[in-house]
Amino acid sequence: SQKIEQNSEALNIQEGKTATLTCNYTNYSPAYLQWYRQDPGRGPVFLLLIRENEKEKRKERLKVTFDTTLKQSLFHITASQPADSATYLCALGLSSASKIIFGSGTRLSIRP
Amino acid sequence: DVKVTQSSRYLVKRTGEKVFLECVQDMDHENMFWYRQDPGLGLRLIYFSYDVKMKEKGDIPEGYSVSREKKERFSLILESASTNQTSMYLCASSLGLTNEKLFFGSGTQLSVL
Numbered sequence: 001s002q003k004i005e006q007n008s009e010a011l012n013i014q015e016g017k018t019a020t021l022t023c024n025y026t027n028y029s030p031a032y033l034q035w036y037r038q039d040p041g042r043g044p045v046f047l048l049l050i051r052e053n054e055k056e057k058r059k060e061r062l063k064v065t066f067d068t069t070l071k072q073s074l075f076h077i078t079a080s081q082p083a084d085s086a087t088y089l090c091a092l093g094l095s096s097a098s099k100i101i102f103g104s105g106t107r108l109s110i111r112p
Numbered sequence: 113d114v115k116v117t118q119s120s121r122y123l124v125k126r127t128g129e130k131v132f133l134e135c136v137q138d139m140d141h142e143n144m145f146w147y148r149q150d151p152g153l154g155l156r157l158i159y160f161s162y163d164v165k166m167k168e169k170g171d172i173p174e175g176y177s178v179s180r181e182k183k184e185r186f187s188l189i190l191e192s193a194s195t196n197q198t199s200m201y202l203c204a205s206s207l208g209l210t211n212e213k214l215f216f217g218s219g220t221q222l223s224v225l
Contacts, residue, residue, distance in 0.1 A: 009152075032212060043116075043202050043216030044155070089154065093212050099170065100145065100206075100214060104154030 002027040004103040006090060012109045013080050021075040021106045023090030028101070030092040033066055033073050038087045038105065047088075048075075080110045115139075118203050118217035125224050131190040133220050135203030141215075142208030144186035146170075146178065148199040149219070155202065161186055162208065193224045 007022035023033070032051045036044035050057045050066045050073070057064045063076040077084050087105045094101065119134035137144065143162050147155040147170075157170030159178040167178050175197060179187045186205075190197055200221050204214040 004154075034212070034214070036214075041219075043204070043218050044214070045216070046213045049213060091155075091214075099157065099160065099168070100212065101157060101171070102147070102155035104152060 004028070004090065004092060004101060006088075006103040006106045008106055009104075010107040010109065012111060015080060015082060015110050015112050017080055019077040019080045019084070019108055019110070021088050021090075021108065023073040023075070023103055025071050025092060028071075028092055028094065031095050032093040033064075034091040034093065034100070035062075035064055035073075035075050036089045036091060036102075038089060044089055049093075077108075082110045082112055084108065085110050116203055116205055116215050116217040118201075118220050120220050121218065123220055123222045125190075125193050125222065127194060127224060129190075129193050129224075131193050131222065131224075133188040133190075133201055133203075133222070135186045135188070135205075135217060136184055137186075137205040137215070138184065139205070139207070139215075140183065141205035142183075143206045144180065145204040145206075145214065146176075146186065146188045147202045147204065148172070148197075149202055150199050158188065195224050198222060198224045 004025045013019045034049045035047045038044040065074045087107045089105045090103045116137045145160040146158045161180045177189045202219045203217045
């Protein structure tokens with residue numbers, strides 16, 4: 001069956017450390033993968049997109065990797081801050097301008 | 113910046129009622145989506161549309177229908193609301209073509225009693 005799994009429901013990290021979130025999928029062939037941030041009571045906000053032919057993308061303190069052989073994406077936040085506390089969602093784009101499927105999310109807490 | 117507006121933040125309806133959830137985007141986006149979000153289940157795609165009057169089923173279309181008569185507006189319809197449709201409903205839009213970034217509304221928390 002088709003699945004998107006994010007490594008854990010919740011992750012607690014000490015401020016200043018690197019947070020690493022995992023997204024694994026099975027029986028999908030995504031054209032691209034996205035990461036979103038969601039704060040309580042709000043809609044998700046887009047962070048990064050990485051395409052199937054790309055290995056790594058960076059944006060400020062964020063880094064995403066995409067391994068289509070392992071069917072896995074890793075999302076890193078370096079020098080984490082309490083303001084980074086939120087739920088992070090990965091999403092697979094199954095073809096250009098078409099269906100986008102989400103994982104269930106990982107709730108990240110950064111403690112001071 | 114793109115704005116996606118959902119008509120209601122909170123909605124309470126009775127079982128069997130017909131419910132309309134409205135979504136409007138102001139950036140001429142081609143694609144629009146309806147998701148529901150439940151604890152532990154993440155966002156699940158109900159329907160999406162890539163053009164006016166076009167619609168595609170997502171993963172959980174049963175019990176729902178949609179309407180896209182104008183490019184900027186995408187409506188989700190619950191023909192006969194049931195208690196298992198109590199959820200947070202999120203609308204999103206994207207430019208389309210090669211720009212797949214989703215812009216979300218703030219969501220509608222629907223309670224069916």
